[in-house]
Amino acid sequence: DAGVTQSPTHLIKTRGQQVTLRCSPKSGHDTVSWYQQALGQGPQFIFQYYEEEERQRGNFPDRFSGHQFPNYSSELNVNALLLGDSALYLCASSSGTFNEQFFGPGTRLTVL
């Protein structure tokens, strides 16, 4: 079992650009959640996808959007990047009654 995988590992962009991050959930998991973790902070919930629909959303602007594919993998898109978007972006997958979340290694995004 490969666990949750994310790509790319690192990314450098400039302000105003757009970025797409990718996540493949753990085998057997159907729910994907995205979190943003700024340096020295705990992860903040961005949104959650289930059955290809956004089920919940945190307090993030519409510049942040996502998608889930039929194979349960997911993408996070961020438009019009700001310096403050620099962070570690974490993907978590889960399934079942207790929904224990398993996290991927993250994508480190740097916005210059």
Place this chain on the structure above:
Amino acid sequence: KQEVTQIPAALSVPEGENLVLNCSFTDSAIYNLQWFRQDPGKGLTSLLLIQSSQREQTSGRLNASLDKSSGRSTLYIAASQPGDSATYLCAVRRNTGANSKLTFGKGITLSVRP
């Protein structure tokens, strides 16, 4: 609004010491609580998950307790080792269901000195 607090922000202990990491949350209406470990620049590794109906969970040298009424959880690490050095985060899920989001504390950075 749920708030999760972990104090202190950092802790340094000698190898072999037993230690307790604290986590407090403001809204006791939780579905479950999860403890994670994070190594520098890495993702989160799930350590223990406690359902709201449970009082504790154990895995190896780790024991997590939950007192929902007082809004507290502790992670006990027995016989600490240098390899335990990492940041430990707790996160709670609201009782709106298994699919509700996790709310995290800022974490406690643990350093175990050889």
